[in-house]
Amino acid sequence: MTQLSSKAGVGAPSSLGFQAKVMGSFLRDFDARTALRAIFCGVLVSAAAAEAIRFGVVERPLSLYANYEEVDPVVARVGDDVLRVSDAMAHAMYTGVDAETAADVPKLIATGTVEDAVDHLALAQMARDAGIADALEIRAAVALAERQILAEAFLDTIARDAASEDKIVARYEAEKATLERDSLMRLSKIVVETEDEAKALAARLPRANFATLAKQKSLHRQTGENGGAMEERQIAELGPELTEALATLPIGGVTEPVQTEEGWTLVKLESRRTLRLAPLSERREAIAKALREEAIAAAMDKSRDEFPTQVRSAEAIIEAAPDFPAGMIAAARIKN
Known part of the structure; x- marks a missing residue:
């Protein structure tokens, strides 16, 4: 494994948490396929989150740009793949690291988080080489992770824009005017x-x-x-x-x-x-919540209008593919 610097830095703690989870999976099920599948699904979520950061769907702390010359510099090279700052940050957030630490690459290296991410990336390459990426349930998991991340990021953006300070103040003034008339x-x-x-x-x-x-x-x-x-x-x-x-x-x-x-x-x-409205400081959170909920509901209604849905009956699906098994299907083939 070739990296731009020594793995996780000199004296950095080993990634015992991740390794323990992997070993626990093997010892519990004695099933390499199940273990690799779980690892790969975790990698999928981390990778999708990294892409959301990289393409601007998720905001990146401004301090990151001040500390590094490149927009998204490479942290490590793992075979044919590279691990970038956004990948390391996404991995950190996925594993429960706080946002401040996730934005500090030296800390990520010192705490072994980058080493964890490198291990994930290497295992993902192994999974692809083993044909796991072609398994039907894995492709479904990839699609699900993408849908969830994009949908949640879109709704977060909608909600954040809807509850801006200007809009909160405007709604408060409208409430105040209504009470003055009433x-x-x-x-x-x-x-x-x-x-x-x-x-x-x-x-x-x-x-x-x-x-x-x-x-x-x-x-x-x-x-x-x-x-x-x-x-x-x-x-x-x-x-x-x-x-x-x-x-x-x-x-x-x-x-x-x-x-x-x-x-x-x-x-x-x-x-x-005359009815009196509570001060803005007391109404702000309730107004912001209402604005967010209204915006999300409107976005959901718009999505249904713009993308009409037709759901096939269970009978029609079974008739089209009578040999299609129920539940988890198309188990991954692991090369020996």
Whole structure:
């Protein structure tokens, strides 16, 4: 194995974690094919993650460009393949190394992470030489890893753009404006059958007591028994006909007769209080979450519209390939 520098650096610890996992797989199953398959699938995920970093799908820390002259320099050569900085970073993140350490190549070398990545790359070459890359389940795993990484990276980008600071502030201001237009009102009402009855009652006000008339005349039994008193409501909850009638009504005022689903209605505005929105600092995370969820839902809807799907029936699939086995198929052939 030829490298640009000594393997993992002088005095670097050996990659015992990775080697222990490999040996554990052999000892548990006594099956070289299963062990190599597990290793190769892990390599696939690391390689796909590295490509996502390399092509800009995943952001790279800016400090990396400041520390190295090349955009993505080679860390090691392994046979015909090369291990680049992005590969080492992806491997580090995949194995649970924190982001700060993953962006520091000297640390990756000193901690044996690069050595782990080199071992993975060498084993991947062996797997390809053994024909494992041609196995149907391995090709399926490659395709799955690519789909997952690309889909998640795409949705992460969508969500990040949707929850930018400018958009959070804009949504907050919109919420604030809505609350300023809205208010929480305490109302009373009288419901009668005809418009003439409603006009006759309106003519008796303000000389007559509204609550007394509600108890005597209102067809709405629940509020009528309480002098017409309703639960506190936001104006937006009342429907367009009452919203318009109450928009400019002063405290203590009574609307003209309004036809609603219940009948002809007189409504008295007992009190009004303006709703107050929590400060932006308290609303920021909830707004950001809502924006992200809305953007992801919209992206999913758009994907379904742009890429119509037709799923074949199980019967049709079986008929097309009657000898196609169920479950994991086409076991890899390992050359002796």
